Amino acid sequence: xxxxxxxGLSVSGSQDWFELRQGVSRLWSRGDRAGGALVETDRFGRWxxxxxxxxxxxxxxxxxxxxxxxWTPDARILERYMLHATVSRPSGHFVPALGYEIKxxxxxxxxxxxxxxxxxxxxxxxxxxxxxxxxxxxxxxxAAIARAQAGLAPDWQAWVGVAVGNEDFLVGPPGNQSxxxxxxxxxYAGAQWTGLPGWTVxxxxxxxxxxxxxxxxxxxxxxxxxx
Numbered sequence: 001x002x003x004x005x006x007x008g009l010s011v012s013g014s015q016d017w018f019e020l021r022q023g024v025s026r027l028w029s030r031g032d033r034a035g036g037a038l039v040e041t042d043r044f045g046r047w048x049x050x051x052x053x054x055x056x057x058x059x060x061x062x063x064x065x066x067x068x069x070x071w072t073p074d075a076r077i078l079e080r081y082m083l084h085a086t087v088s089r090p091s092g093h094f095v096p097a098l099g100y101e102i103k104x105x106x107x108x109x110x111x112x113x114x115x116x117x118x119x120x121x122x123x124x125x126x127x128x129x130x131x132x133x134x135x136x137x138x139x140x141x142x143a144a145i146a147r148a149q150a151g152l153a154p155d156w157q158a159w160v161g162v163a164v165g166n167e168d169f170l171v172g173p174p175g176n177q178s179x180x181x182x183x184x185x186x187x188y189a190g191a192q193w194t195g196l197p198g199w200t201v202x203x204x205x206x207x208x209x210x211x212x213x214x215x216x217x218x219x220x221x222x223x224x225x226x227x
Contacts, residue, residue, distance in 0.1 A: 001025050001226045003037075009218035017216070018042040023052070031058035039070070043077040044173035050078065064088045076174040079103040079110075093120050107179050108136035110168050123151035133168055136179050141166035143184075155195040161188050171214065183211045200224045
């Protein structure tokens with residue numbers, strides 16, 4: 001599968017942010033997946049280029065391990081690398097999962113632990129997630145996320161979600177950066193259409209109220225083609 005994503009965000013107190021992602025992936029019949037992408041990110045008037053790799057392993061019945069890594073060799077606005085792993089085990093209509101993530105900033109690493117619970121019932125999908133983050137100052141921050149998704153028609157999926165809590169963010173242009181804790185409240189919605197054979201079109205919109213700075217709103221468009 002080949003995929004192209006574009007995101008644009010209007011940000012308070014900053015130039016607009018943009019991200020362009022070009023990726024390919026391969027899915028095997030038993031549920032294993034592997035892929036990679038080139039990502040270009042524009043923040044504070046500067047661009048970073050990153051290499052992203054991801055995969056999903058199905059080592060045994062009802063056990064899935066998802067891995068993701070991103071490396072930015074000449075990082076100016078992003079972390080130098082990010083590693084993420086999630087282990088999940090479906091049980092009936094429920095899928096409990098536990099994720100771990102580390103981001104390496106010049107000021108030090110930021111660790112995140114994220115337990116979540118998914119529920120599948122007919123055309124409905126619900127998710128609840130908590131994120132515990134230990135930042136470079138040793139402070140523990142908490143955020144909570146909820147999402148609801150439904151199949152509206154054979155070719156249409158739609159979702160809405162909210163998030164509230166604290167997030168750790170690399171703030172400021174190159175040369176004047178620091179990892180800051182921002183208090184955020186977010187709402188997002190999206191839809192996906194698969195009406196053409198082999199094609200998937202996805203649109204997302206998001207609004208984030210952030211204190212003391214960097215409130216943002218925008219949209220993203222994703223096109224993917226299966227071969």
